[in-house]
Amino acid sequence: MFDLKDLYQDVIVDHNRSPRNFGKLEDADRTAEGFNPLCGDKLNLYLKLDDDRITDVSFDGSGCAISVASASLMTDALKGKTLDEANALFSSFHDMITKDKPQDAEKVERLGKLAALLGVKDYPTRVKCATLCWHTLHTAIEGKEATVSTE
Amino acid sequence: MSKITAEKMTATTPAPIDVEAIRADFPILHQQVHGKPLAYLDNAATAQKPDTVIKTLDEYYREYNSNIHRGVHSLSERATAAYEQSREKARAFINAGSIQETIFVRGTTEGINLIAQSYGRSKLRAGDEIIISEMEHHSNIVPWQMLCQQTGAMLKIIPINDAGELIMEEYEKLLGPKTRIVSVGHISNALGTINPVRRITDLAHAQGAVVILDGAQAAPHTAVDVKALDCDFYLFSGHKLFGPTGIGVMYGRQELLEEMPPYHGGGDMIKKVTLKKTEYSDLPAKFEAGTPHIAGVIGLGAAIGYVNDTGIERIEQYERELLDYAVKSVSAIPGIELIGTAREKASILSFIFGKIHPHDIGTILDHEGIAIRTGHHCAMPVMEHFRVPATARASFAFYNTRAEVDQLANGLEKCREVFG
Helix, strand or coil: CCCHHHHCCHHHHHHHHCCCCECCCCCCCEEEEEEECCCCEEEEEEEEEECCEEEEEEEEEECCHHHHHHHHHHHHHHCCCEHHHHHHHHHHHHHHHHCCCCCCHHHHHHCHHHHHHHHHHHCHHHHHHHHHHHHHHHHHHHCCCCCEECC | CCHHHHHHHHHHCCCCCCHHHHHHCCHHHCCEECCEECEECECCCCCCCCHHHHHHHHHHHHHHCCCCCCCCCHHHHHHHHHHHHHHHHHHHHHCCCCHHHEEEECCHHHHHHHHHHHHHHHHCCCCCEEEEECCCCHHHCHHHHHHHHHHCCEEEEECECCCCCECHHHHHHHCCCCEEEEEEECECCCCCEECCHHHHHHHHHHCCCEEEEECCCCCCCCCCCHHHHCCCEEEEECHHHCCCCCCEEEEECHHHHHHCCCCCCCCCCEEEECCCCEEECCCCHHHCCCCCCHHHHHHHHHHHHHHHHHCHHHHHHHHHHHHHHHHHHHHCCCCEEECCCCCCECCEEEEEECCECHHHHHHHHHHCCEECEEECCCCHHHHHHCCCCCEEEEECCCCCCHHHHHHHHHHHHHHHHHHC
Protein backbone atom coordinates (compact mmCIF):
# COMPACT_ATOMS: atom_id res chain seq x y z
CA MET A 1 0.00 0.00 0.00
CA PHE A 2 1.32 3.43 -0.93
CA ASP A 3 1.70 6.00 1.77
CA LEU A 4 0.36 9.39 0.75
CA LYS A 5 3.36 11.01 2.44
CA ASP A 6 5.64 9.35 -0.13
CA LEU A 7 3.91 11.40 -2.81
CA TYR A 8 3.27 14.62 -0.96
CA GLN A 9 6.63 14.91 0.80
CA ASP A 10 7.31 18.09 2.74
CA VAL A 11 9.61 19.28 -0.05
CA ILE A 12 6.75 18.96 -2.57
CA VAL A 13 4.24 20.73 -0.36
CA ASP A 14 6.77 23.49 0.30
CA HIS A 15 7.69 24.02 -3.37
CA ASN A 16 4.00 24.03 -4.29
CA ARG A 17 3.22 26.66 -1.68
CA SER A 18 6.25 28.81 -2.46
CA PRO A 19 7.44 27.95 -5.94
CA ARG A 20 11.04 29.03 -6.66
CA ASN A 21 11.96 30.89 -9.83
CA PHE A 22 8.33 31.76 -10.44
CA GLY A 23 7.59 34.57 -12.88
CA LYS A 24 8.47 35.70 -16.35
CA LEU A 25 12.08 36.33 -17.43
CA GLU A 26 11.70 39.42 -19.57
CA ASP A 27 15.02 38.94 -21.38
CA ALA A 28 14.70 35.19 -21.93
CA ASP A 29 16.56 33.68 -24.88
CA ARG A 30 14.22 30.73 -25.17
CA THR A 31 10.61 30.24 -24.09
CA ALA A 32 8.20 27.35 -24.43
CA GLU A 33 4.67 26.60 -23.32
CA GLY A 34 3.51 23.29 -21.86
CA PHE A 35 -0.04 22.08 -21.50
CA ASN A 36 -1.62 19.01 -19.98
CA PRO A 37 -5.14 18.86 -21.43
CA LEU A 38 -6.20 16.09 -19.03
CA CYS A 39 -5.96 18.22 -15.91
CA GLY A 40 -5.53 21.68 -17.35
CA ASP A 41 -1.96 22.21 -16.13
CA LYS A 42 -0.33 25.04 -18.04
CA LEU A 43 3.16 26.38 -17.74
CA ASN A 44 5.52 28.74 -19.51
CA LEU A 45 9.23 28.19 -19.26
CA TYR A 46 11.86 30.93 -19.73
CA LEU A 47 15.55 30.23 -20.32
CA LYS A 48 18.47 32.60 -20.39
CA LEU A 49 21.56 31.18 -22.03
CA ASP A 50 25.21 32.02 -22.21
CA ASP A 51 26.31 30.00 -25.20
CA ASP A 52 25.02 26.56 -24.19
CA ARG A 53 24.97 27.19 -20.46
CA ILE A 54 21.72 27.99 -18.63
CA THR A 55 22.41 31.17 -16.69
CA ASP A 56 18.86 31.75 -15.55
CA VAL A 57 15.55 29.93 -15.77
CA SER A 58 12.04 30.59 -14.53
CA PHE A 59 8.44 29.49 -15.05
CA ASP A 60 4.89 30.63 -14.54
CA GLY A 61 1.46 29.12 -15.02
CA SER A 62 -0.89 27.01 -12.97
CA GLY A 63 -1.16 23.38 -12.10
CA CYS A 64 -1.44 20.73 -9.45
CA ALA A 65 1.01 20.45 -6.57
CA ILE A 66 3.08 17.85 -8.38
CA SER A 67 3.48 19.88 -11.55
CA VAL A 68 4.22 23.15 -9.74
CA ALA A 69 6.68 21.52 -7.32
CA SER A 70 8.35 19.65 -10.16
CA ALA A 71 8.82 22.86 -12.17
CA SER A 72 10.11 24.65 -9.11
CA LEU A 73 12.61 21.89 -8.32
CA MET A 74 13.62 21.60 -11.96
CA THR A 75 14.38 25.29 -12.35
CA ASP A 76 16.50 25.19 -9.20
CA ALA A 77 18.41 22.20 -10.54
CA LEU A 78 19.02 23.68 -14.00
CA LYS A 79 20.84 26.86 -13.11
CA GLY A 80 24.42 26.73 -14.29
CA LYS A 81 23.97 23.50 -16.22
CA THR A 82 24.85 23.13 -19.90
CA LEU A 83 22.08 22.08 -22.27
CA ASP A 84 23.63 18.61 -22.55
CA GLU A 85 23.73 18.29 -18.78
CA ALA A 86 20.09 19.41 -18.64
CA ASN A 87 19.10 16.75 -21.16
CA ALA A 88 21.00 14.11 -19.20
CA LEU A 89 19.25 15.19 -16.01
CA PHE A 90 15.87 14.87 -17.74
CA SER A 91 16.76 11.40 -18.86
CA SER A 92 17.76 10.27 -15.32
CA PHE A 93 14.71 11.96 -13.83
CA HIS A 94 12.41 10.31 -16.36
CA ASP A 95 13.96 6.92 -15.63
CA MET A 96 13.49 7.45 -11.91
CA ILE A 97 9.77 8.10 -12.08
CA THR A 98 8.80 5.70 -14.87
CA LYS A 99 11.03 2.62 -14.62
CA ASP A 100 9.53 -0.07 -12.45
CA LYS A 101 12.75 -1.41 -10.97
CA PRO A 102 14.77 -0.93 -7.82
CA GLN A 103 16.38 2.47 -7.88
CA ASP A 104 20.13 2.82 -8.17
CA ALA A 105 20.90 4.69 -4.95
CA GLU A 106 23.84 6.50 -6.53
CA LYS A 107 21.68 7.78 -9.42
CA VAL A 108 18.96 8.96 -7.07
CA GLU A 109 21.64 10.67 -5.01
CA ARG A 110 22.84 12.53 -8.10
CA LEU A 111 19.34 13.86 -8.70
CA GLY A 112 19.54 15.72 -5.40
CA LYS A 113 16.31 17.39 -4.39
CA LEU A 114 14.56 16.10 -7.51
CA ALA A 115 14.48 12.73 -5.77
CA ALA A 116 11.59 14.10 -3.69
CA LEU A 117 9.43 13.28 -6.72
CA LEU A 118 10.32 9.57 -6.58
CA GLY A 119 6.89 8.82 -5.06
CA VAL A 120 5.19 9.77 -8.33
CA LYS A 121 6.33 6.42 -9.72
CA ASP A 122 3.46 4.73 -7.86
CA TYR A 123 0.88 7.03 -9.47
CA PRO A 124 0.94 6.45 -13.24
CA THR A 125 -1.67 9.15 -13.91
CA ARG A 126 0.48 11.70 -12.11
CA VAL A 127 3.72 11.00 -13.99
CA LYS A 128 2.56 13.45 -16.67
CA CYS A 129 2.16 16.15 -14.05
CA ALA A 130 5.77 15.68 -12.93
CA THR A 131 7.23 15.53 -16.45
CA LEU A 132 5.29 18.40 -18.06
CA CYS A 133 7.97 20.96 -17.13
CA TRP A 134 10.73 18.69 -18.43
CA HIS A 135 8.98 18.15 -21.77
CA THR A 136 8.54 21.91 -21.96
CA LEU A 137 12.25 22.34 -21.23
CA HIS A 138 13.03 19.92 -24.03
CA THR A 139 10.94 22.03 -26.43
CA ALA A 140 12.68 25.20 -25.27
CA ILE A 141 16.10 23.62 -25.76
CA GLU A 142 15.16 22.41 -29.23
CA GLY A 143 14.03 25.95 -29.94
CA LYS A 144 10.71 24.81 -31.38
CA GLU A 145 7.90 27.32 -31.35
CA ALA A 146 5.07 24.85 -30.83
CA THR A 147 3.19 24.31 -27.58
CA VAL A 148 4.07 20.98 -26.01
CA SER A 149 1.19 18.83 -24.88
CA THR A 150 1.27 15.71 -22.74
CA GLU A 151 -1.43 14.12 -24.88
CA MET B 1 -52.67 11.30 11.35
CA SER B 2 -55.86 9.44 10.47
CA LYS B 3 -55.69 6.05 8.88
CA ILE B 4 -57.18 7.31 5.63
CA THR B 5 -54.61 10.08 5.27
CA ALA B 6 -51.80 7.62 5.94
CA GLU B 7 -53.13 5.26 3.29
CA LYS B 8 -53.46 8.11 0.83
CA MET B 9 -49.87 9.09 1.44
CA THR B 10 -48.55 5.63 0.80
CA ALA B 11 -50.59 5.54 -2.38
CA THR B 12 -49.01 8.72 -3.76
CA THR B 13 -45.49 8.61 -2.30
CA PRO B 14 -43.40 5.69 -3.54
CA ALA B 15 -41.78 3.61 -0.83
CA PRO B 16 -38.20 4.76 -0.22
CA ILE B 17 -35.31 2.78 -1.61
CA ASP B 18 -33.71 0.15 0.62
CA VAL B 19 -30.17 1.18 -0.20
CA GLU B 20 -28.54 -1.80 1.51
CA ALA B 21 -30.60 -4.20 -0.58
CA ILE B 22 -29.64 -2.24 -3.70
CA ARG B 23 -25.96 -2.30 -2.76
CA ALA B 24 -26.11 -6.06 -2.35
CA ASP B 25 -26.93 -6.23 -6.08
CA PHE B 26 -23.69 -4.43 -7.06
CA PRO B 27 -20.72 -6.74 -6.40
CA ILE B 28 -18.02 -4.17 -7.22
CA LEU B 29 -19.07 -1.89 -4.37
CA HIS B 30 -17.95 -4.36 -1.72
CA GLN B 31 -14.21 -3.86 -1.78
CA GLN B 32 -11.50 -1.85 -0.13
CA VAL B 33 -9.26 0.68 -1.88
CA HIS B 34 -6.05 1.62 -0.07
CA GLY B 35 -7.45 -0.22 2.94
CA LYS B 36 -10.63 1.88 3.08
CA PRO B 37 -14.13 0.90 1.99
CA LEU B 38 -14.71 2.01 -1.60
CA ALA B 39 -16.99 5.04 -1.99
CA TYR B 40 -17.66 5.15 -5.71
CA LEU B 41 -18.67 8.72 -6.50
CA ASP B 42 -17.79 8.86 -10.19
CA ASN B 43 -21.13 7.77 -11.59
CA ALA B 44 -21.36 10.59 -14.12
CA ALA B 45 -18.28 9.08 -15.80
CA THR B 46 -19.63 5.55 -15.73
CA ALA B 47 -21.97 3.68 -13.39
CA GLN B 48 -21.47 0.26 -11.80
CA LYS B 49 -23.32 -2.84 -12.96
CA PRO B 50 -25.80 -4.91 -10.98
CA ASP B 51 -25.49 -8.69 -10.81
CA THR B 52 -28.34 -9.14 -13.25
CA VAL B 53 -26.44 -7.29 -16.00
CA ILE B 54 -23.24 -9.24 -15.37
CA LYS B 55 -25.16 -12.55 -15.36
CA THR B 56 -27.04 -11.63 -18.53
CA LEU B 57 -23.76 -10.98 -20.36
CA ASP B 58 -22.28 -14.19 -19.00
CA GLU B 59 -25.34 -16.20 -20.03
CA TYR B 60 -25.31 -14.75 -23.54
CA TYR B 61 -21.69 -15.71 -24.13
CA ARG B 62 -22.02 -19.10 -22.44
CA GLU B 63 -25.35 -20.19 -23.85
CA TYR B 64 -26.45 -18.44 -27.03
CA ASN B 65 -23.72 -16.28 -28.53
CA SER B 66 -24.43 -16.05 -32.26
CA ASN B 67 -25.12 -13.46 -34.91
CA ILE B 68 -28.58 -11.96 -35.19
CA HIS B 69 -31.13 -11.37 -37.93
CA ARG B 70 -29.69 -13.88 -40.38
CA GLY B 71 -29.15 -17.28 -38.83
CA VAL B 72 -31.83 -19.94 -39.12
CA HIS B 73 -30.37 -21.94 -36.28
CA SER B 74 -31.66 -21.96 -32.72
CA LEU B 75 -28.88 -19.94 -31.13
CA SER B 76 -29.30 -17.15 -33.65
CA GLU B 77 -33.05 -17.11 -33.14
CA ARG B 78 -32.58 -16.89 -29.40
CA ALA B 79 -30.01 -14.07 -29.74
CA THR B 80 -32.24 -12.20 -32.20
CA ALA B 81 -35.22 -12.47 -29.88
CA ALA B 82 -33.21 -11.21 -26.88
CA TYR B 83 -31.77 -8.36 -28.98
CA GLU B 84 -35.20 -7.24 -30.16
CA GLN B 85 -36.71 -7.60 -26.67
CA SER B 86 -34.07 -5.15 -25.48
CA ARG B 87 -35.11 -2.76 -28.20
CA GLU B 88 -38.67 -2.90 -26.96
CA LYS B 89 -37.44 -2.27 -23.39
CA ALA B 90 -35.42 0.72 -24.57
CA ARG B 91 -38.43 2.03 -26.50
CA ALA B 92 -40.72 1.76 -23.50
CA PHE B 93 -38.04 3.26 -21.21
CA ILE B 94 -38.13 6.58 -23.09
CA ASN B 95 -41.71 6.20 -24.36
CA ALA B 96 -40.72 6.29 -28.03
CA GLY B 97 -43.62 5.75 -30.42
CA SER B 98 -42.27 2.61 -32.02
CA ILE B 99 -39.27 0.31 -32.24
CA GLN B 100 -38.58 1.92 -35.64
CA GLU B 101 -37.70 5.05 -33.71
CA THR B 102 -35.35 3.22 -31.33
CA ILE B 103 -31.90 2.82 -32.86
CA PHE B 104 -28.93 1.20 -31.15
CA VAL B 105 -25.69 3.15 -31.39
CA ARG B 106 -22.36 2.89 -29.58
CA GLY B 107 -23.32 5.65 -27.20
CA THR B 108 -24.46 9.25 -26.99
CA THR B 109 -21.34 10.47 -28.79
CA GLU B 110 -21.94 8.25 -31.79
CA GLY B 111 -25.61 9.23 -31.82
CA ILE B 112 -24.83 12.95 -32.03
CA ASN B 113 -22.27 12.33 -34.75
CA LEU B 114 -24.85 10.24 -36.63
CA ILE B 115 -27.42 13.03 -36.48
CA ALA B 116 -24.87 15.68 -37.46
CA GLN B 117 -23.56 13.70 -40.41
CA SER B 118 -26.80 12.15 -41.64
CA TYR B 119 -29.50 14.70 -40.83
CA GLY B 120 -27.26 17.77 -40.62
CA ARG B 121 -25.13 17.18 -43.67
CA SER B 122 -28.09 16.38 -45.90
CA LYS B 123 -30.27 19.26 -44.70
CA LEU B 124 -28.05 22.20 -43.79
CA ARG B 125 -26.72 24.83 -46.15
CA ALA B 126 -24.29 27.72 -45.75
CA GLY B 127 -25.77 30.39 -43.52
CA ASP B 128 -28.03 28.01 -41.58
CA GLU B 129 -27.65 28.15 -37.83
CA ILE B 130 -27.14 25.54 -35.14
CA ILE B 131 -27.66 26.41 -31.47
CA ILE B 132 -25.90 24.64 -28.62
CA SER B 133 -25.07 25.90 -25.13
CA GLU B 134 -21.99 26.93 -23.21
CA MET B 135 -22.41 24.00 -20.81
CA GLU B 136 -22.30 21.20 -23.40
CA HIS B 137 -20.04 18.17 -23.20
CA HIS B 138 -17.44 18.18 -25.98
CA SER B 139 -19.45 15.45 -27.70
CA ASN B 140 -22.24 17.99 -28.23
CA ILE B 141 -19.85 20.67 -29.47
CA VAL B 142 -17.27 19.07 -31.75
CA PRO B 143 -19.67 17.19 -34.12
CA TRP B 144 -21.43 20.52 -34.77
CA GLN B 145 -18.17 22.37 -35.38
CA MET B 146 -17.29 19.64 -37.88
CA LEU B 147 -20.69 20.00 -39.55
CA CYS B 148 -20.26 23.79 -39.73
CA GLN B 149 -16.93 23.32 -41.49
CA GLN B 150 -18.52 20.94 -43.95
CA THR B 151 -21.64 22.96 -44.73
CA GLY B 152 -20.85 26.59 -43.93
CA ALA B 153 -23.50 26.60 -41.20
CA MET B 154 -22.94 28.80 -38.15
CA LEU B 155 -22.75 27.70 -34.52
CA LYS B 156 -24.53 29.88 -31.93
CA ILE B 157 -24.03 29.45 -28.20
CA ILE B 158 -26.58 29.90 -25.40
CA PRO B 159 -24.62 31.50 -22.53
CA ILE B 160 -24.91 30.40 -18.91
CA ASN B 161 -25.15 32.47 -15.73
CA ASP B 162 -22.90 32.10 -12.71
CA ALA B 163 -25.21 29.53 -11.14
CA GLY B 164 -24.65 27.38 -14.21
CA GLU B 165 -28.10 27.84 -15.72
CA LEU B 166 -28.93 28.61 -19.32
CA ILE B 167 -29.87 32.24 -19.89
CA MET B 168 -33.18 31.64 -21.60
CA GLU B 169 -33.65 35.25 -22.73
CA GLU B 170 -30.40 34.97 -24.67
CA TYR B 171 -31.57 31.70 -26.17
CA GLU B 172 -34.74 33.37 -27.41
CA LYS B 173 -32.64 36.10 -29.01
CA LEU B 174 -30.49 33.52 -30.82
CA LEU B 175 -33.49 31.73 -32.31
CA GLY B 176 -34.63 32.86 -35.72
CA PRO B 177 -35.71 31.71 -39.14
CA LYS B 178 -32.17 30.51 -39.90
CA THR B 179 -32.10 28.21 -36.86
CA ARG B 180 -32.21 24.63 -38.14
CA ILE B 181 -30.94 22.61 -35.19
CA VAL B 182 -30.97 23.12 -31.43
CA SER B 183 -28.87 20.56 -29.53
CA VAL B 184 -28.58 20.76 -25.74
CA GLY B 185 -27.93 18.53 -22.78
CA HIS B 186 -30.89 17.43 -20.67
CA ILE B 187 -28.63 17.43 -17.58
CA SER B 188 -25.13 18.95 -17.54
CA ASN B 189 -22.32 16.51 -16.76
CA ALA B 190 -20.03 19.21 -15.36
CA LEU B 191 -22.58 21.20 -13.33
CA GLY B 192 -25.57 18.93 -12.72
CA THR B 193 -27.97 21.55 -14.04
CA ILE B 194 -31.32 20.18 -15.22
CA ASN B 195 -32.20 22.24 -18.27
CA PRO B 196 -35.76 23.35 -19.10
CA VAL B 197 -35.77 21.12 -22.14
CA ARG B 198 -39.51 21.19 -22.87
CA ARG B 199 -39.43 24.99 -23.05
CA ILE B 200 -36.27 24.86 -25.18
CA THR B 201 -38.04 22.48 -27.54
CA ASP B 202 -41.21 24.55 -27.80
CA LEU B 203 -39.27 27.70 -28.63
CA ALA B 204 -37.17 25.89 -31.25
CA HIS B 205 -40.20 24.27 -32.86
CA ALA B 206 -41.85 27.65 -33.15
CA GLN B 207 -38.97 28.52 -35.51
CA GLY B 208 -39.17 25.22 -37.35
CA ALA B 209 -35.89 23.89 -35.94
CA VAL B 210 -35.33 20.30 -34.87
CA VAL B 211 -34.31 19.60 -31.29
CA ILE B 212 -31.72 17.09 -30.13
CA LEU B 213 -31.44 16.30 -26.44
CA ASP B 214 -28.26 14.74 -25.04
CA GLY B 215 -29.66 12.53 -22.30
CA ALA B 216 -26.43 10.82 -21.24
CA GLN B 217 -26.65 12.28 -17.72
CA ALA B 218 -30.44 12.32 -17.52
CA ALA B 219 -31.49 8.76 -18.32
CA PRO B 220 -29.97 7.26 -15.12
CA HIS B 221 -31.53 9.89 -12.85
CA THR B 222 -34.92 10.99 -14.11
CA ALA B 223 -37.88 9.67 -16.07
CA VAL B 224 -37.50 10.34 -19.79
CA ASP B 225 -40.58 10.60 -21.98
CA VAL B 226 -39.69 11.69 -25.49
CA LYS B 227 -43.34 12.32 -26.34
CA ALA B 228 -43.82 14.61 -23.36
CA LEU B 229 -40.52 16.35 -24.12
CA ASP B 230 -41.63 16.62 -27.77
CA CYS B 231 -37.99 16.47 -28.90
CA ASP B 232 -36.96 15.22 -32.34
CA PHE B 233 -33.96 13.21 -31.20
CA TYR B 234 -32.92 11.90 -27.79
CA LEU B 235 -29.73 10.06 -26.89
CA PHE B 236 -28.43 8.10 -23.95
CA SER B 237 -25.56 5.76 -23.14
CA GLY B 238 -25.90 2.30 -21.65
CA HIS B 239 -22.84 2.41 -19.43
CA LYS B 240 -24.09 5.38 -17.41
CA LEU B 241 -27.39 3.53 -16.96
CA PHE B 242 -25.78 0.54 -15.17
CA GLY B 243 -25.38 -1.33 -18.48
CA PRO B 244 -22.35 -2.28 -20.59
CA THR B 245 -20.01 0.19 -22.30
CA GLY B 246 -20.15 0.60 -26.07
CA ILE B 247 -23.92 0.65 -26.37
CA GLY B 248 -26.47 3.43 -26.39
CA VAL B 249 -29.79 4.45 -27.83
CA MET B 250 -30.79 7.10 -30.34
CA TYR B 251 -34.43 8.02 -30.48
CA GLY B 252 -35.48 9.87 -33.62
CA ARG B 253 -38.87 10.91 -34.92
CA GLN B 254 -39.84 8.48 -37.64
CA GLU B 255 -40.47 11.05 -40.40
CA LEU B 256 -36.98 12.45 -39.88
CA LEU B 257 -35.29 9.05 -39.74
CA GLU B 258 -37.08 8.02 -42.95
CA GLU B 259 -35.75 11.07 -44.78
CA MET B 260 -32.20 10.75 -43.49
CA PRO B 261 -29.53 8.93 -45.48
CA PRO B 262 -27.76 6.04 -43.72
CA TYR B 263 -24.74 6.90 -41.60
CA HIS B 264 -22.74 3.72 -42.16
CA GLY B 265 -23.06 1.30 -45.04
CA GLY B 266 -22.66 -2.44 -44.66
CA GLY B 267 -24.45 -5.60 -43.75
CA ASP B 268 -27.88 -5.65 -42.09
CA MET B 269 -28.80 -2.17 -43.37
CA ILE B 270 -29.68 -3.34 -46.87
CA LYS B 271 -32.62 -4.96 -48.61
CA LYS B 272 -30.83 -5.68 -51.82
CA VAL B 273 -27.34 -5.03 -53.11
CA THR B 274 -26.15 -5.17 -56.69
CA LEU B 275 -22.78 -3.87 -57.76
CA LYS B 276 -24.53 -0.81 -59.15
CA LYS B 277 -27.09 0.06 -56.54
CA THR B 278 -28.26 -0.70 -53.03
CA GLU B 279 -31.73 -0.60 -51.60
CA TYR B 280 -31.61 0.23 -47.90
CA SER B 281 -33.41 -1.57 -45.11
CA ASP B 282 -36.37 -0.08 -43.33
CA LEU B 283 -35.99 1.39 -39.86
CA PRO B 284 -34.41 0.65 -37.48
CA ALA B 285 -31.98 -1.60 -39.43
CA LYS B 286 -31.12 1.25 -41.83
CA PHE B 287 -28.99 2.79 -39.08
CA GLU B 288 -27.50 -0.42 -37.69
CA ALA B 289 -24.90 -1.49 -40.25
CA GLY B 290 -22.70 -4.44 -39.44
CA THR B 291 -22.85 -6.90 -36.58
CA PRO B 292 -23.89 -4.77 -33.63
CA HIS B 293 -22.82 -5.02 -29.99
CA ILE B 294 -25.28 -7.86 -29.38
CA ALA B 295 -24.14 -8.63 -25.84
CA GLY B 296 -24.23 -4.92 -25.06
CA VAL B 297 -27.78 -4.56 -26.28
CA ILE B 298 -28.96 -7.57 -24.29
CA GLY B 299 -27.05 -6.34 -21.22
CA LEU B 300 -28.61 -2.90 -21.62
CA GLY B 301 -32.02 -4.56 -21.63
CA ALA B 302 -31.18 -6.16 -18.29
CA ALA B 303 -30.01 -2.80 -16.92
CA ILE B 304 -33.23 -1.10 -18.00
CA GLY B 305 -35.15 -3.92 -16.35
CA TYR B 306 -33.24 -3.34 -13.13
CA VAL B 307 -33.93 0.40 -13.17
CA ASN B 308 -37.61 -0.24 -13.91
CA ASP B 309 -37.87 -2.74 -11.07
CA THR B 310 -36.28 -0.22 -8.71
CA GLY B 311 -38.48 2.57 -10.05
CA ILE B 312 -37.04 5.71 -11.61
CA GLU B 313 -39.26 7.95 -9.45
CA ARG B 314 -37.92 6.32 -6.30
CA ILE B 315 -34.38 6.68 -7.66
CA GLU B 316 -34.98 10.36 -8.37
CA GLN B 317 -36.43 10.97 -4.92
CA TYR B 318 -33.58 9.16 -3.16
CA GLU B 319 -30.90 10.93 -5.16
CA ARG B 320 -32.46 14.34 -4.58
CA GLU B 321 -32.27 13.82 -0.82
CA LEU B 322 -28.73 12.48 -1.06
CA LEU B 323 -27.62 15.46 -3.16
CA ASP B 324 -29.20 17.89 -0.70
CA TYR B 325 -27.31 16.19 2.11
CA ALA B 326 -24.05 16.27 0.11
CA VAL B 327 -24.47 19.96 -0.78
CA LYS B 328 -24.97 20.79 2.90
CA SER B 329 -22.05 18.65 4.13
CA VAL B 330 -19.52 19.67 1.52
CA SER B 331 -20.36 23.36 1.28
CA ALA B 332 -20.04 23.63 5.08
CA ILE B 333 -16.31 22.93 4.76
CA PRO B 334 -14.39 26.23 4.80
CA GLY B 335 -12.67 26.89 1.47
CA ILE B 336 -15.06 24.81 -0.62
CA GLU B 337 -16.75 26.59 -3.49
CA LEU B 338 -19.44 24.78 -5.43
CA ILE B 339 -19.32 25.17 -9.21
CA GLY B 340 -22.86 24.87 -10.49
CA THR B 341 -25.58 25.96 -8.10
CA ALA B 342 -28.62 25.81 -10.37
CA ARG B 343 -32.04 25.69 -8.74
CA GLU B 344 -32.76 22.47 -10.63
CA LYS B 345 -29.90 20.04 -10.16
CA ALA B 346 -29.30 16.32 -10.27
CA SER B 347 -26.72 14.05 -8.68
CA ILE B 348 -23.61 16.08 -9.46
CA LEU B 349 -21.46 18.05 -7.04
CA SER B 350 -18.67 19.97 -8.76
CA PHE B 351 -16.38 22.04 -6.55
CA ILE B 352 -13.03 23.65 -6.00
CA PHE B 353 -11.23 23.74 -2.68
CA GLY B 354 -9.15 26.84 -1.92
CA LYS B 355 -5.82 26.66 -3.68
CA ILE B 356 -5.69 22.87 -3.66
CA HIS B 357 -5.65 21.67 -7.26
CA PRO B 358 -8.47 19.20 -8.09
CA HIS B 359 -5.91 16.66 -9.25
CA ASP B 360 -4.34 16.60 -5.80
CA ILE B 361 -7.79 16.34 -4.22
CA GLY B 362 -8.48 13.32 -6.44
CA THR B 363 -5.30 11.54 -5.40
CA ILE B 364 -5.77 12.23 -1.69
CA LEU B 365 -9.43 11.13 -1.79
CA ASP B 366 -8.39 7.96 -3.61
CA HIS B 367 -6.23 7.18 -0.60
CA GLU B 368 -9.37 7.48 1.50
CA GLY B 369 -11.16 4.96 -0.75
CA ILE B 370 -13.16 7.65 -2.55
CA ALA B 371 -13.40 7.67 -6.33
CA ILE B 372 -14.23 11.05 -7.82
CA ARG B 373 -13.45 12.68 -11.14
CA THR B 374 -11.10 15.62 -11.44
CA GLY B 375 -10.41 17.67 -14.53
CA HIS B 376 -12.43 19.58 -17.07
CA HIS B 377 -15.07 16.85 -17.50
CA CYS B 378 -14.95 17.18 -21.29
CA ALA B 379 -16.56 20.59 -20.87
CA MET B 380 -13.67 23.03 -21.24
CA PRO B 381 -15.96 25.98 -22.09
CA VAL B 382 -17.63 25.52 -18.68
CA MET B 383 -14.24 25.66 -16.97
CA GLU B 384 -13.47 28.81 -18.93
CA HIS B 385 -16.75 30.39 -17.84
CA PHE B 386 -15.94 29.82 -14.18
CA ARG B 387 -12.25 30.69 -14.78
CA VAL B 388 -10.97 27.46 -13.27
CA PRO B 389 -8.63 24.96 -14.97
CA ALA B 390 -10.52 22.05 -13.49
CA THR B 391 -12.96 21.02 -10.79
CA ALA B 392 -13.36 18.06 -8.50
CA ARG B 393 -16.66 16.29 -9.15
CA ALA B 394 -18.52 13.84 -6.98
CA SER B 395 -21.46 12.27 -8.81
CA PHE B 396 -24.01 10.02 -7.19
CA ALA B 397 -26.13 7.02 -8.03
CA PHE B 398 -28.95 5.44 -6.07
CA TYR B 399 -26.54 2.96 -4.44
CA ASN B 400 -24.59 5.74 -2.75
CA THR B 401 -25.20 6.49 0.91
CA ARG B 402 -25.00 9.32 3.41
CA ALA B 403 -22.10 7.45 5.02
CA GLU B 404 -20.22 7.79 1.75
CA VAL B 405 -20.96 11.52 1.69
CA ASP B 406 -19.52 11.70 5.23
CA GLN B 407 -16.49 9.77 3.99
CA LEU B 408 -16.11 12.41 1.25
CA ALA B 409 -16.34 15.26 3.74
CA ASN B 410 -13.73 13.59 5.98
CA GLY B 411 -11.53 13.00 2.93
CA LEU B 412 -11.67 16.69 2.12
CA GLU B 413 -10.49 17.47 5.65
CA LYS B 414 -7.56 15.17 4.91
CA CYS B 415 -6.75 17.29 1.83
CA ARG B 416 -6.56 20.30 4.11
CA GLU B 417 -4.21 18.44 6.45
CA VAL B 418 -1.82 17.53 3.62
CA PHE B 419 -1.73 21.04 2.22
CA GLY B 420 -2.25 22.73 5.57
